[in-house]
Amino acid sequence: MNSVIQEVTNRIIERSRKSRQQYLDKIETARRNGPHRGVLSCGNLAHGFAACSTEEKTDLTSLVKSNIAIVSSYNDMLSAHQPYEHYPAIMKQAIKDVGGVAQFAGGVPAMCDGVTQGNPGMDLSLMSRDVIALSAAVGLSHNMFDGALMLGICDKIVPGLLIGALSFGHLPTVFVPAGPMPSGLPNKEKARVRQAYAQGKVGRKELLEAESKSYHSAGTCTFYGTANSNQLVVEVMGLHLPGSSFVNPGTELRDALTKAASRQVTRLTDLGDNYTPIGHIVDAKSIVNGLVALLATGGSTNHTMHLVAVARAAGYEINWDDFSDISNAVPLLTRIYPNGSADINHFTAAGGMAMLFKELLGAGLLHNDVKTICGDGLERYTQEPFMQDGELSWRDGPKESFDTDVLATVAKPFKPDGGLSVLHGNLGRAVMKTSALRETHCRIKAPAVVFEDQFELADAFKAGDLDKDCIVVVRFQGPAAIGMPELHSLTPPLGVLQDKGFKVALVTDGRMSGASGKVPAAIHVTPEAYHGGLLAKVNTGDIIEINTETGEMCLHVDNDVLAQRKPRKANTDKHQIGMGREMFAGMRNSLTGAEQGACSLFAGQGNQHDG
Structure with a gap:
């Protein structure tokens, strides 16, 4: 293990010893009352499953089959979240197929800085993260659930969902991405048109045409801003299925991963023998892994606030000195706009998350003794998903980058530090x-x-x-x-x-x-x-x-x-x-x-x- 990464981890553990123990005590107390619908009165339970089918009511009454909460940031105005419209139905069927039940527990707001940029609504943007956390907590507050699926992508949404989920840290929780839109107008050309507009060299018509060619379909924006930083960090923290962060929406592979994530959360509940709550996955080593990946890829500066708040929700105290020391210890391994001209799809094509995991693990820059939604350790995350004869499978990721202008190695990084x-x-x-x-x-x-x-x-x-x-x-x-x-x-x-x-x-x-x-x-x-x-x-x-x-x-x-x-x-x-x-x-x-x-x-x- 890299000595600086280990030292930062140790001091986070030490400074957070009391607050982390308080957090673990809180979620253990919550666990002891579960499955929570067992403590509900007949009237409470009747309200909770009144709209369910007869079969589902029987399953939920028996207390031996899991009930999974779906919390979604779906709206059809924002491209990143529009694909979530059909996820609940897919998830419910996938969970039913393995003998469980799923209920849509609640929606959370999702606003876009890209839409509100330079407008009054932008003043609500950062605060929306805390609103999302509160909304997620309200959705999970009914004592009906054995696990949760969190559907979120962009800037404040994923940190808010993480904070909300960690407040129910006794529940196993899987985050489910929707993926980036296909590549559009190259980012370098988009930036050129924006500057030309600022100089008065092109008009609004030309600017809108360029922007519309950049942001052109359902899916996350393809530059490496906070949305895609969210997805990368959450996967490295072990809360996504391996390789699921950057699969385009509307594809066979995307739907297969959504179904697999739904099935996976049922395997982690306290009704079985593989209980893995999110409060145990998100520990000091998991948080440091997220910081390492963020800094090794030149990710969003918004996370110098978001990850501080997320860590606090799990009982840890981190600060900017931790970011700085980790940044000095990790090399810069990607060039994705605005750190280069490539987009997130080019990163995936160059080797993507599997290659990134391989490089960081091989250099001792990631803690491997961690829990994930897929079990212990991060070796599974050096694999990438693919479809074979209509079935979802995983294979070993590439051993070397297919485009060293986009994805570099620790031996030959773009910069010796994380930037x-x-x-x-x-x-x-x-x-x-x-x-x-x-x-x-x-x-x-x-x-x-x-x-x-x-x-x-x-x-x-x-x-x-x-x-x-x-x-x-x-x-x-x-x-x-x-x-x-x-x-x-x-x-x-x-x-x-x-x-x-x-x-x-x-x-x-x-x-x-x-x-x-x-x-x-x-x-x-x-x-x-x-x-x-x-x-x-x-x-x-x-x-x-x-x-x-x-x-x-x-x-x-x-x-x-x-x-x-x-x-x-x-x-x-x-x-x-x-x-x-x-x-x-x-x-x-x-x-x-x-x-x-x-x-x-x-x-x-x-x-x-x-x-």
Whole structure:
């Protein structure tokens, strides 16, 4: 085992010893009452299976056949979730075929940053994760279930479902993906059109045509943002069937994997002799494995918050130092847009998850002494699924990459580190995704140009006010201020400035999404400006220095001068009313800082590392 990975794992276990034991005690207490429908009164049980068939009622009364909850994020507006429309029927039949019962326990909301980008709804995006967790918990709260199937794909949905499932950690739980859409317009061409539009060189018609060719059918977006990072991390944590993350929807193999996942959860319940609850699968080693895979593939920066919150739901405390140390220990093995020009389908064709598992396991970068939904260890995950004579089978994955421009080896990686830097200094702490940068490190010292709102930047860009070396500061974008919206719309104009030869970077207490690309962006700055962070005292013209090699993020203004400055007051009214945002005031007020997961669900349960 790699010594750094082992050391990080050990310190997570040690710092979390008390909270993890409390969690295990909680789920063991819940288990002792199961199967839970056995404690229901006749009236309770009658309500619970009133709509079931006579056969199903008999099965559920006997308490010897499993009842599996289906929790889904289906809606038919979002391409990634549209395929889930037909999953419940497929799952119910597959479970019936092996002598069990399945009930649709509940739906959870699923919103898309791609749709809400630059619009008021984006202010609800991050908070939707906690709503999803709460919704999943409500769906599982009826004491009717022996296991669960979680149907989710995109940004906040999978972390929310994970948090909700871990609150019912005594239940075996399998996550079921829907897969990416087939490849469309190449990502490099899409990025070119976006920048041309930002410069006024093409119109809205041309932009919409390019976007529609990129996002063109049912399935997950094909770039390596948070959605596909979710799928990769969940598989590495042992919660997917091997090789199931990136199989396209509407295929024979996709449906076969869905049926197999449904059957598999019935084998893990407490009614048999292979009881494997999700609370036992998701332990410190499983979480570290997820971090390793995320960083080895240049995955989404959103997980520097999501995985913190997920770990907390399982009784563990992790922080950005853990991310940083793991990033320094793992090599970058993939080039998937925005870290390259390939998409997730190209990654699969190059060797995909089986090859990735093989490389990471072979280098001692993954813990192999873990539980998964398929049993002990990760060797099964070096195999890939295929159809043979109409039946689902698995075979050994490729021994070498079919495209070394997309999927590399540990011996010859794209970079010696995982491409995530944790920055610190008088401005606080922040993270920067460096895997997609043109240079290995970001070293920039330049005057600040300060904005209180992301939309102010577009006007300054069009006026030519940013045609210079500068560090753009966009503040009051944090969790407590306005819900921490994604600021990905800033990428095209900043990319244009970069292409003109200017040295530019972004510093913000907001998010830049899993699609963070070639522009250096110090994001998730904590403490946020709204809660007294020094970011609130920065003036346009102040010199800021960012250096990922040394980990510095400093405001070069004399301390005496800073002491005399009054922090700028946030004007957040227009971000807190309308589009339902007024209903989330209580949640905004209870959100923790970015390094604590930007979470509202664990108030009063102790403090985490705050930098």
